[in-house]
Amino acid sequence: xxxxxxxxxxxxxxxxxxxxxxxxxxxxxxxxxxxxxxxxxxxxxxxxxxxxxxxxxxxxxxxxxxxxxxxxxxxxxxxxxxxxxxxxxxxxxxxxxxxxxxxxxxxxxxxxxxxxxxxxxxxxxxxxxxxxxxxxxxxxxxxxxxxxxxxxxxxxxxxxxxxxxxxxxxxxxxxxxxxxxxxxxxxxxxxxxxxxxxxxxxxxxxxxxxxxxxxxxxxxxxxxxxxxxxxxxxxxxxxxxxxxxxxxxxxxxxxxxxxxxxxxxxxxxxxxxxxx
Amino acid sequence: xxxxxxxxxxxxxxxxxxxxxxxxxxxxxxxxxxxxxxxxxxxxxxxxxxxxxxxxxxxxxxxxxxxxxxxxxxxxxxxxxxxxxxxxxxxxxxxxxxxxxxxxxxxxxxxxxxxxxxxxxxxxxxxxxxxxxxxxxxxxxxxxxxxxxxxxxxxxxxxxxxxxxxxxxxxxxxxxxxxxxxxxxxxxxxxxxxxxxxxxxxxxxxxxxxxxxxxxxxxxxxxxxxxxxxxxxxxxxxxxxxxxxxxxxxxxxxxxxxxxxxxxxxxxxxxxxxxxxxxxxxxxxxxxxxx
Numbered sequence: 001x002x003x004x005x006x007x008x009x010x011x012x013x014x015x016x017x018x019x020x021x022x023x024x025x026x027x028x029x030x031x032x033x034x035x036x037x038x039x040x041x042x043x044x045x046x047x048x049x050x051x052x053x054x055x056x057x058x059x060x061x062x063x064x065x066x067x068x069x070x071x072x073x074x075x076x077x078x079x080x081x082x083x084x085x086x087x088x089x090x091x092x093x094x095x096x097x098x099x100x101x102x103x104x105x106x107x108x109x110x111x112x113x114x115x116x117x118x119x120x121x122x123x124x125x126x127x128x129x130x131x132x133x134x135x136x137x138x139x140x141x142x143x144x145x146x147x148x149x150x151x152x153x154x155x156x157x158x159x160x161x162x163x164x165x166x167x168x169x170x171x172x173x174x175x176x177x178x179x180x181x182x183x184x185x186x187x188x189x190x191x192x193x194x195x196x197x198x199x200x201x202x203x204x205x206x207x208x209x210x211x212x213x214x215x216x217x218x219x220x221x222x223x224x225x226x227x228x229x230x231x232x233x234x235x236x237x238x239x240x241x242x243x244x245x246x247x248x249x250x251x252x253x254x255x256x257x258x259x260x261x262x263x264x265x266x267x268x269x270x271x272x273x274x275x276x
Numbered sequence: 277x278x279x280x281x282x283x284x285x286x287x288x289x290x291x292x293x294x295x296x297x298x299x300x301x302x303x304x305x306x307x308x309x310x311x312x313x314x315x316x317x318x319x320x321x322x323x324x325x326x327x328x329x330x331x332x333x334x335x336x337x338x339x340x341x342x343x344x345x346x347x348x349x350x351x352x353x354x355x356x357x358x359x360x361x362x363x364x365x366x367x368x369x370x371x372x373x374x375x376x377x378x379x380x381x382x383x384x385x386x387x388x389x390x391x392x393x394x395x396x397x398x399x400x401x402x403x404x405x406x407x408x409x410x411x412x413x414x415x416x417x418x419x420x421x422x423x424x425x426x427x428x429x430x431x432x433x434x435x436x437x438x439x440x441x442x443x444x445x446x447x448x449x450x451x452x453x454x455x456x457x458x459x460x461x462x463x464x465x466x467x468x469x470x471x472x473x474x475x476x477x478x479x480x481x482x483x484x485x486x487x488x489x490x491x492x493x494x495x496x497x498x499x500x501x502x503x504x505x506x507x508x509x510x511x512x513x514x515x516x517x518x519x520x521x522x523x524x525x526x527x528x529x530x531x532x533x534x535x536x537x538x539x540x541x542x543x544x545x546x547x548x549x550x551x552x553x554x555x556x557x558x559x560x561x562x563x564x565x566x567x
Contacts, residue, residue, distance in 0.1 A: 001468050002382055008374030009383070012396040012442065015435050019403065019411045026414050078311035086308050095312065097557060098319050104489075104553045105322065106496025108522045109542050112529055113322050116329070116539075142318055149315070175301035196402075203404020205499040210529065230406045230499075237413070237503055252410045256403070263402040267395065 020256075027253035030246040039250065045216035047236065052247040054254065056218045060133075060226040061258075063219050064208065065201040067137025068144055073194055075141070076148030080190075083149070084156035085178045103146035111210030114139040119211055126223050131213035133222040139207050144197035151196060155189020156182060188273040192266055199262045203255070205230040229255045326546055330539035338540050343509045348534045350541050352511045353524035357548075359512070360430055360505065360520050361494045367434035368441055369487060375438075376445025376483075381471050401439040405500040408432050412504035424517045429505025433497060437490040441483070448482025449475060485560040492552035496545065498522040521545050 031039070034052060042053020083095050114135055123130030159182045167177035183190075205228075213225020214235060227235075233248050233255070240248050279288055340349040375393070383390045412432030422428045452475050460470040501523050505512075512518025519527065521541060528538035 002378075005374045005378035005382055008371045009376075009378040009393050009442075010389075011371050011375060012393055012400055012438065015438065016396040016399050018415065019407070019435075022411050022414045022419075023407070075311045075314055078308045079315045082308040082312040086305060087312065091312075095316065097553070098316050100553055100557060101323075101550065102315070102319050104492050104496075104549045106498065106522055106545055106549060108496065108498040108526050109326065109545055109549075110322075112525060112538065112542050113325060115529065116535070117325055142322075145315060145318075173298065173301045175304050179304055199402050203402075203406065205404065205406045206526065210526075230404060233406050233410065234499055234502065237410075249410060249414070252407055256407050259402060259404060259407070260399070263399055266402075267398060 023249065023253050023256055027246070027249040030243070030250040033243060034247065039247070040254065043218055045232075047240070047244040047247070050243060052244075054229065054232065054251055056216055057227050057229045057232045057251070058254070060212075060219050061202055061228040061230070061255075063133055063226060064136045064140055064212070064228060065198055067133060067222070068140030068201045069194065069198065071138060071141030072144045072148055072197060076145050076193075076197070077152050077190060079145070080149045080152035080156055081178060081183070084153050085174075085182065099146045099149050102142070103150070107143065107204060107206040108210075110139055110143055111207035114207060114211040122223070128223045129213060129225065131211055131225050133212070133219055133224065133226045136208050136212040136226065136228075137222070139211055140201045140204060143204065143207060144200050147197045147200055148190075148193045151193025152186070152190045155186040155193070158189065159185045188269060192269045192273065195262060195266045195269060199259055199266065202228075202262065203230060203259055205234050209234055229258075323546065326539060326542045329536070330541075330543035333536040333540040334543060335540075338537060348528060348537045350521060350524055350537075350544065352509060353519055353521045353541070354544070356426065356505075356512055356518040357495050357520040357522075359426055359514075360433065360501075361491050363426065363430035363514070364433040364437060364494050365487065365490065367431060368437045368490065371434075372438050372441030372486075373445050373483060375442045376449060377471060377476070379442070379446045380449035381467075381475065397439040397442055400435065401443075403436075405436065405497060408436050408500040409503055411435075412500060417504055423515065424504065424506040425515045426505055426512050426518055427514045429501045429520075432500050432504045433494050436497070436500065437493060440490055440493070441486050444486030445479070445483050448479035448486075451482070452478045481559045481562060485556040488552045488556040488559070492549045492556075495520070495548050495552075496522050498526050502526075521548075 039052055039054060040058070041055055042051070043055050044051050044053045045056060079095075083092050087095065115131075118135045118138060119130035121130070122128075122132060122135055126134075163181045163185055164177050167181035168174070172180065208228055209231045212227065212231065214227045214231050215225045216227045216232070217225075219226040229251055232251050236244070237248055279286055281287070337347045338349055339351050339354075340347050341351050343349045343352050379390060379393065409432070412428055416422045416428035416431050417424055422431075456474050456478060457470055460474045465473070497520075501520060505520065505523070506517030507519045507523055507527055508517040509524075510516070510518055522545060525538055525541040525545060528534045528541060
């Protein structure tokens with residue numbers, strides 16, 4: 001039985017190995033036919049003419065992720081502070097399932113909500129089509145909230161009570177102690193939550209494809225449409241063939257490498273935190 | 277300087293002027309409550325909006341057994357979601373639970389292998405669903421020639437949910453007090469018997485909570501299924517293409533002719549997710565109270 005248990009545990013290693021292998025084997029041959037520099041730095045995506053530049057999508061992915069972070073990080077961190085240090089127990093008892101439910105709502109439902117409510121709202125308020133960086137960022141900001149809140153709350157709760165008491169004894173107010181003594185002590189944990197949120201935002205597909213317009217152009221202002229790396233793969237995989245198809249798998253490889261780098265950063269921060 | 281009354285006399289004492297400090301504190305506190313309100317309000321808005329627009333369209337025609345392009349019934353999608361969930365769990369639960377048992381009960385903590393398993397499990401949890409979609413398509417659909425089918429989709433989702441079940445099993449097992457194991461060993465039971473008969477039953481609620489969360493996740497997954505299980509509108513056998521509820525919702529929205537029906541599908545999806553979350557946290561809550 002021990003062997004069976006061991007083998008099951010090793011399935012994770014096997015899975016990561018197989019996923020990497022399949023992506024690389026199917027994605028790398030593309031670079032022998034198409035220069036990697038033109039692929040990653042090319043600003044034009046025109047599969048019909050065999051022009052594959054994914055720079056607009058890379059910029060697009062970072063654009064919406066940045067937007068999500070600008071919205072999600074302050075609200076998430078402040079909510080975590082509220083749950084950890086200000087709110088009474090009954091309030092926390094309501095907030096916890098709320099956050100868990102936000103994490104549980106499927107991304108396709110978020111996307112549906114976005115396209116039915118937020119897109120028309122932005123269209124009528126600011127003009128344009130409504131399918132925009134703005135809506136994608138708002139939606140992603142909501143979607144990464146639970147990740148940020150849960151990690152930040154755990155980090156805040158883990159700060160020793162003596163920090164808080166020491167600050168109070170020096171004459172600081174309750175709020176001052178929370179923001180000047182506890183918050184800095186919890187910073188590494190909060191940052192790792194943000195990194196986790198970035199990972200989620202960059203990898204999100206369904207919610208974005210429904211609200212972002214998906215034009216493979218360099219993203220303009222926040223009311224213009226945008227296409228991300230994830231959307232590029234999902235949108236065109238259905239009918240792509242030959243070099244076009246390989247270019248999409250290569251897009252997946254680029255995304256995979258970005259996500260792996262973020263994961264690595266996350267575990268690096270975590271390890272340093274544990275060592276401290 | 278502030279004047280206070282002390283033992284019947286007016287006394288001047290030096291008090292640091294903290295008006296600005298207090299104001300700052302109040303603003304910070306206000307911002308915290310505002311953020312909390314936004315968080316709760318957002319969830320309420322999403323749920324209320326979907327329920328209000330969707331419930332009126334949960335008509336019997338939406339649940340007719342035969343799908344036609346007129347009734348856009350979601351019956352087939354519900355059954356496909358069930359078989360997709362069942363099949364994925366059939367693969368993921370044994371592997372996840374066994375793997376968790378190894379990590380918690382057998383492995384030498386801190387060994388290189390354990391570290392590697394942990395890192396790869398974390399990696400699996402962090403891989404976006406669109407990458408799983410690519411992998412599932414390349415590996416199961418094309419290379420293993422399973423075609424676009426429920427089976428391909430279920431295998432893809434099984435790998436996606438594996439880290440959650442593995443991790444939760446390990447944590448639940450580690451939470452079981454050492455004395456249970458010692459008592460069992462003391463009565464002469466072996467390692468395997470102790471693990472399976474004593475430790476595993478105690479950890480069961482935690483594992484169950486993880487399984488319920490996985491059900492919620494599988495029902496909501498869309499991106500990974502479109503090119504592995506496909507979008508066919510029928511009751512699909514294992515080797516056939518069939519859409520699940522979430523794919524059904526996406527397709528209805530994309531076609532644009534049946535938005536009201538799409539809202540109804542979203543309601544059903546929301547109910548499943550809320551139910552699974554509630555059950556899961558109920559079980560986990562019971563567990564912590566017992567422990």
